[in-house]
Amino acid sequence: MNAQEFSAGQWTRAIGTGVDPHEYRRVTDDLTSVADWGPSFARTAHAHVTRAEKAASSVSAGEHLLMAARWFHLATLAPYEESARAAAEADDALSRALTALEPGARHVSGDGFTGWLRGPRDAFGTVVVVPGLDSAKEEFLDLASALLARGLAVFAMDGPGQGVLAATTTLQPDYEQVISRVIDVLGVPHIGLVGLSLGGYFAARTAAMEPRVTAVATVSGPFRLDWEQLPPPVKALMTSRTGGADAARDFARDVDLSTLAPRITAPLLVVDGEQDAIPGVTNGSPLAHLAPHGTYLSVPHGDHLLGNARSDWLPHLSDHIAHTLSGTGA
Template sequence: MNATEFAAAQWTRATGAGVDPHEYRRVTEGLASVTDWGPAFVRTGHTYLQRADNAESSLSAGEYLLTAARWFHLATLAPYAEAHRAAAEADRALGRALPVLEPGARRVSGEGFTGWLRGPADAPGTVVVAPGLDSAKEEFLDLVSALLARGLAVFAMDGPGQGVLAATTTFVPDYERVVGRVVDALGVARIGLVGLSLGGYFAARTAALEPRVAAVATVSGPFRLDWQELPPPVRDLMAQRAGGPDAAHAFVRHVDLAPLAPRIAAPLLVVDGGQDAIPGVTNGEPLARLAPRGSYLSVPHGDHLLGNARPDWLPRLGDHMADSLR
């Protein structure tokens, strides 16, 4: 895949993450190869750090820092030797932005997780947002905003092998134990849980095994994975995040929600895109059907993570979480 094709493939994901579409085109049109992706996105992130340093108000500085965090995270989507440094820069930029924009925001970290808790202290519910194979807490800021707008508190996290923790940890099959430690650290009696892409599997699995999950939603999550069906780039990334090819094979064998779906007692919303090209995530209907309180939303024109169809699913997901937790 050349740079033009790669940029086209990442277009809706990048704009769904909140970067300006015109700037995205300007940055990607100048790429000679996919190997130029990471450096170009990091340079763009640095321009926003400079704007933050020169901003005339704390609000502008915070907004620039959020944009920098997005660009640094997106730098990690292509093969890039300095991806761990880009992830660290994304984490630092977000860590500088949130205390400025939301003085009540709080960093919470523990064994196998780190993230930011945002929203009112007296919120009727707290939602944990779990990322996927190569996503991170910096990617889904629009989803967090939709949940915050409904009066909920939100903890957007990186787990083992994800985001800023990818450099020092690897995926674990029992993600529910990580979420259990998150719930303990947040000091709440119950949570809502949203998982995106591979995070959808983590969320559904956790909802089946962690009784404190009171509402759950998956977006472009796999019901079952088959190693032979995964494209080579996905296999390579899986091996990187799992700790090697053998560990990746073993991890993929765990990804089967058929036996777990009937154990999901919480209200469940499963969101799929009809144009999703990632094998294993094109049909989550069995998950919704097997879960006792499952509902299914398929957006025919939606792609992976449905960045091209946010009005078709994001408000409904926000309402699902708010209504279930209230």
């Protein structure tokens, strides 16, 4: 795959992350190979950090740092020898941004997780945003904003093998144990989960096993994986994030919600894009139909993570979580 094909494939995901589409075009138009992706995106992120350091107000500085965090994270989406550094810089930029913009935001870490808790301390509900195979807490800032606007508290996390923890840990099949520890540390009696891509599987799996989950939504989450059919780039990424080919194969074979879906008692919204067709991946329709209180939203023109169709699902998902946690119904 050449640089322009790769850039086109990442277009809606990057725009869904919240970067400026014109800046994305300027950066990617100059790429001569996929190997240029990481360095070019990191340079763009550093330019935003420089703007933050020269900003005339803490608000402007924080906004530039949030944008830097996005670009640093996106730098990790292509093979890049400095990926661990870019992930650490994304984490640092987000930390500095929230310190400037939201003094009440709290950094929370524990066994196998790290992230930021934002929103009112007396919020009527708290939502954990669960990232996927190569995503991180810096990718879904717009989702967090939509949930915060509805009065919710939001904990955006990196778990094992994700984001800033990817350099030192590997993906954990029993991810529900991590989220249970998150809930323990947050100290809230009821919680909502929003999982994206592979994070959708983690969220659904947790909802089946953790009774404190009272609202859940998945976006482009797999119901089942078939290792033999997965595309080589996905296999390579999973191999990297799990620590080896055998671990990746075992991990993929464990991704199957057939027996867990009927155990999800919380109201569940499953969001899929009909243009999201990855060989070896069964999308979320069976999950929605097997869960006792599942509903299914399929967007005809939506792709993976539906960055090209945000207005078709993001308000609805945010309302589903808010209404469920408030007890007013979806």
